[in-house]
Amino acid sequence: MDRPEIILAPGPTPIPPEVYLAQGSPLVYHRGPGFGRMLREVTEGLQRLYRTGSDVLIFTSSGTGGLESAIANCFSPEDPVLVPLAGYFAERFAKIARAYGLDVRTIDYEWGQAVKAADVAAALAKAPAKAVLLTQSETSTGVVHDIELIAQAAKDAGAMVVVDAVSSLGAVPFDFDGWGIDVAISGSQKALSASPGLAFAAISEAAWAAQAEATNPRFYFDWTSYKQSYGLKDPESPWTPAISVVQGLQAALRLYYQDGPEAAYARHRLLSRAIKEGIRALGLDLFGEDPERAWTVTAIRAPEGIDADRICATVRADDGIILAPGQGPLKGKVFRIGHLGYYDRLDMIRGLAAVELALDKLGYPVKRGAAVAAAEDVFASAE
Missing domain, CATH: 3.90.1150.10 (Aspartate Aminotransferase, domain 1)
Incomplete structure (x- = not known):
């Protein structure tokens, strides 16, 4: 007898029945008050999860698309960035940065080691960088890095902090404002137990200032387009979003906050x-x-x-x-x-x-x- 397989991999994760039902309900038109109310509720739920009063934008993409949005919006070609490499997903972040022409400098660890704040401080003292690109939960190795300490070392050196929180947000503590994070990316298909298809970016004022000066090409992931659309009387996405996945995410966040x-x-x-x-x-x-x-x-x-x-x-x-x-x-x-x-x-x-x-x-x-x-x-x- 054929039976559905059970996923015990680190994402995509199983989906609660309430989320399936929300995704299977009639679509809400994405240019109007119904979607606007839903987008506002989802955004506020994500802000609460990130622990931030800063903007949170939602993209129809995988988490990798969210990471690319950070590189495209905050940097210009040849900007120096520091990437501690301790696993597959840190290496992916570095590849995205290289694809946009950034000057990628690395701290190379054996896979399975934890990134040390002291190593980041020493690397930045030797060669300053515009930003440090970090991964909180390195799912390839099972290591959760101490973002709070590492971010402090980066901020002390005057660098921005951009965090891949795709597989960690909602499962382990994260404090965007308290830790001084500038950009943090996550996705719908991990701890929140919604379907794959949405990425989110929390964005600090410093990151918006960097975005205003950055010259990397961007269109689909242009944060300015999203912010303008979110500022309408009925908030909306600049491009047609994955409406059913947003409906599912709304249900997933409501379930999440039943217990908190x-x-x-x-x-x-x-x-x-x-x-x-x-x-x-x-x-x-x-x-x-x-x-x-x-x-x-x-x-x-x-x-x-x-x-x-x-x-x-x-x-x-x-x-x-x-x-x-x-x-x-x-x-x-x-x-x-x-x-x-x-x-x-x-x-x-x-x-x-x-x-x-x-x-x-x-x-x-x-x-x-x-x-x-x-x-x-x-x-x-x-x-």
Whole structure:
């Protein structure tokens, strides 16, 4: 019998029924009061999540499009930017900057290491930069970087701070105004549990000032067009948006705020603990520095002699559960379990049971039920 696959990768995440229903409801015309009210509500919900009074703009694109919007709007060719490279998505951010002709300088880390504020301070002291491009949750390695400390080092050196918060916003704390962030990008398909298709940018006054002087070409992602459209009596997008996804995001934000950010953070932390204790109970090692900070995804070293991709393939073939394989230099060495968004404790237990069965099938000595029992202990202790 064919059954829907279960996604336990770090996005896109499962979607609540209320969001499906909202997306399947009749479209709201995007030039008029109905859409204007919806756009205003969604924008205010995102401002609350970012913890900012600054502008938040919404684009019909992936999170990568949101990152490109930051590069296109804030910079000119040959502007120097510093990018700490500690994983796949930091490298993507650097590639976008290079594509726009920026002078990209890097701090190179081994994948799995955490970016250090002291390293950023030292690099900026040696060679000042217009901005530092950061990734909060590096989903390729499972590391959540300390953006608050790193941003302070950048601001002390007079640099703007641009943050990829695509897989972190809503799952781990973020304080746009309190941390002095200039631009932060996120997306609909991660912790908020809406469909893929929308990116958001929170933009400081300093970033708007940089945008006024920047000469990089831009059209679709021109922030000025969005701000002008948002300023109408009935706010709208300058271009036809993914209306149904906006409707779904409105429903997702309403669900999120039924309990609020603090409850969401606590839930993500609890699910993360359960997965990590379950994996440890199997005798496997976690990958990445300070894994207890990683509330969005857990990266796991495959046992010696077993290719991590085979673990993912076996879990998918036998149990219809999608785990994330390693990327780049971690391919075949690491697999990842996502726990951000619309999940509960039974989802985690099911995923751990599938990993147990796959490892046993692949010849790794498994004490059956060990991972599940360890996760249950975490959940029981939290009650």
